[in-house]
Amino acid sequence: MSATRTPTDWKSDIMQKRIAGRYAAERRFKFAGLFAVVLSASFLAFLLFTMMGNGLRGFTRTEIALKIDFPASPLLLDPAAITDESLNQANLPMVTDTVAKKLLGADADALLSPTAWISIRDAIKADPKILSRTETISVPASTGLDLAAKSNGSPEMEAAAARLKQQGVLSTGFNFSFLTASDGTDPTQVGIWGAFKGSLLTMIVTLLLSFPIGVATALYLEEYARKSWWTDIIEVSINNLAAVPSIIFGLLGLSIFLNLAHLPRSAALVGGMTLALMTMPVIVIAGRNAIKSVPPSIRDAALGIGASPVQVVFQHVLPLALPGILTGTIIGMARALGETAPLLMIGMRAFIATPPGGITDPATVLPVQIFLWSDEVSKGFVEKTSAAIIVLLAFLLAMNGLAIYLRNKFETRW
Amino acid sequence: MTEEQTKLAIENPKMSARDVKVFYGDKQAIKGVSIDVGMDHVTAFIGPSGCGKSTFLRTLNRMNDTVASARVEGEITLDGENIYAASMDVVQLRARVGMVFQKPNPFPKSIYENIAYGPRIHGLAAGKADMDVIVEKSLRRAGLWEEVKDRLTESGTALSGGQQQRLCIGRAIAVEPEVILMDEPCSALDPIATAKIEELIHELRGRYAIVIVTHNMQQAARVSQRTAFFHLGDLVEYGVTSDIFTNPRQERTKDYITGRYG
Structure with missing residues (x-):
């Protein structure tokens, strides 16, 4: 016979202590979670804040209004016969230099962008009649002056900026050409469009390849394949593939797509195919999990x-699994969009000053463009790099937003 | 055939099984079952959990095909045609031998779509008007029409458990099956919903051959005319329901019915 147990005293001191301890543990856990959230939120806020601080300036450009008296200028052009050829022969860079020196002083060279003459050429081309009168044309300022006008430049440039501002010829406005131009050597002239289009084309190739193949693989493995050592090997391989460092996919792309298949180098096609290799395992794994979680009773019913x-x-099965598959796809695509290393391996880091016309044209992508610009010596590229990062993040947000919209659209309420 | 089976042999059985054995891998789940299912009565399969009654039910429309390790031996015929023959199209078989499952499993689609899905994939409706007729007729037969006629576009999963199960019965009826297999259709339902389903089974009797698996012996007694008692993969006894319950011939049947195990 065992000793009789005394009835539990739920009000005893020991019990009260247990209760207090339990409550304290709950509170500690809650605060630890809250702390983690606050910490990560503040990191994100810091990132966005610095990015915006630098990057938003990258979207603006300082311009100098040049009041050019064309008849008095050394420009020898017949307003009646303006052609590309005649414009090319007119030696506009030299003329611009002369006019600017007269208007702005001896240091005009340092104030104007080396490509300022292009603005004048475009103005003449647009309206040849201005050659017979005095016309005010806005031309881009040099990087040094641009920086001085917007934030902090060298002491000389700060002085020059103050002087020009007083004259009322200096203006800073939204730089549309940043969104429409491509890579270049002069930070005041570069734009993001080429890289953006390259990213877009690459992502389209990646999606078109990895989504159908990944979903079909997941469906086959889940719905058709009989369990055997063969499917086990495939499963292990896919899981391993998802963990392979991205640069190795780049080497794979280099050796197979370029060296073996002789596809065009630096093209969005090859970039997309390489990234598709990388994205596919992610889609397969997410897809299989989503398919697995479709209740078997629905299969039975059908x-x-x-x-x-x-x-x-x-x-x-597929309609019910689609939200999960889309979530996996978007994770894979977001990773692919931000990927740099494998694309460097297949030559997408080349200097490309024109936007790609198609998937076989040489192209670069946003993260590679950011990488390239961050490597530039000229100070003007700093804010361009930040601006490019903003464009990349906006692209990413738009893509995620679309995925969330699609996921909610297809979500089944049980 | 033993004397007993001869006595039970049914003229023109709708489905009949001869020496059916089912294996899951190495494990034998059904040990040689022979049974005839008639058109004009409800047949109940009873027995303790794990006795193989559901497994056997699923061999009747080849739902066991979906289990990779399952293997079926013996012969099962539908109108004299072997359903495991290579020439048998399993999709058509399942249209002719419908099934209602233990847990109500409507598609996460509208009530209308739940019913219309089967006729659509089998091409049974000639146009929208025809489909509307099929949907109404099926829901009426399932005893659900009056409750849902004003909300056919609502999700089938928004109905109550009992309504969902009647929707599933309506879904099975919509493809005009010859046999309806019911795998413990009331085990997830409350007594009122159960009563409605049992009433429905009464009404459907004669139009379809109905086979129902149940844990509930009272239910078997209420809805069926024939009862088969399964135990450990054997068909222990098969007979007229009233005989089985009042005058079981086998010791094991008697023990089960009197609640000595189960």
Whole structure:
């Protein structure tokens, strides 16, 4: 016979202590979680704040209004016969230099962008009649002056900026050419469009390849393949593939797509194919999990009224698994969008000053463009780099937003 | 055939099984079952958990095909045609032998779509008007029409458990099956919903051959005319329901019915 147990005293001191300890543990856990959230939120805020601080300046450009008296200028052009050729022969860079020196002083060279003459050429081309009168044309300022006008430049430039501001010829405005131009050597002239288009084309190739193949693989493995050592090997391989460092995919792309298949170097096609290799395992894994989580009772229901396996898969399983598959796809695509290393391996780091016309044209992508600009010596590229980062993040947000919208659209309420 | 089976042999059985054995891998789940299912009565399969009654039910429309390790031996015929023959199209078989499952499993689609899905994939409706007729007729037969006629576009999953199960019965009826297999259709339902389903089974009797698996012996007694008692993969006894419950011939049946195990 065991000793009789005394009834539990739930009000005893020991019990009160236990209760207090339990409550304290709950509170500690809650605060630890809250602390983690606040910490990560503040990191994010810091990132965004510095990015915006630097990057938003990258979207603006300082311009100098040059009041050019064309008849008095050394420009020898017949307003009636303006052609590309005549403009090219007119030696506009030299003329611009002369005019600017007269208007702005001896240091005009340092104040104007080396490509300022292009603005004048475009103005003449747009309206040849200005050659017979005095016309005010805005031309881009030099990097040094641009920096001085917007934030902090060298002492001489600060002085020059103050002087020009007083004259009322200096203006800073939104730089549309940043969104429409491509890479270049002069930071005041570069734009993000080429890299943006390259990223867009690359992502399209990646999506078109990895999504159907990844989903089909997941469906086959989950719905059709009989369990065997063969499918086990495939499963392990796919899981391993998802963990392979991205640069190795770049080497794979280099050796297979470029050296073996002789596809065009630096092209969005090859970049997209390489990134598709990388994205596919992520989609397969997410897809299999999503398919697995479709309740078997739905399969039974459809089979039970005589749906064929294909009908079961495409009319019941896939629609229910789609939100999960889309989540996996977007994670994979977001990773692919930010990927630099494998693209460097297949030559997408080349200097490309024109936007790609198609998927086989030489192209670069946003993260590679950021990498290239961050490597530039000229100070003007600092804010361009930040601006490019903002564009990349905006692209990413837009992509995620679209995915969330699609996911909610397809989500089934049970 | 033993004397007993001869006595039970049904003229023109809708489905009949001869020496059916089912294996899951190495494990034998059904040990040689022979049974005839008639058109004009409800057949109940009873027995303790794990006795193989559900497994056997699923061999009747080849739902066991979806289990990779399952293997079926013996012969099962539908109108004299072997359903495991290579020439049998399993999709058509399942349209002819419908199934209602233990847990109500409507598609996460509208009530209308739940019913219309089967007729659509089998091409049974000639146009929208025809489909509307099929949907109404099926829901009426399932005893659900009056409750849902004003909300056919609502999700089938928004209905109550009992309504969902009747929707599933309506879904099975919509493809005009010859046999309806019900795998413990009331085990997830409350007594009122159960009563409605049982009433429905009464009404459907004669139009379809109905086979129902149940844990509930009272239910078997209420809804069926024939009862088969399964135990450990054997068909222990098969007979007229009233005989089984009042005058079981086998010791094991008697023990089960009197609640000595189960």
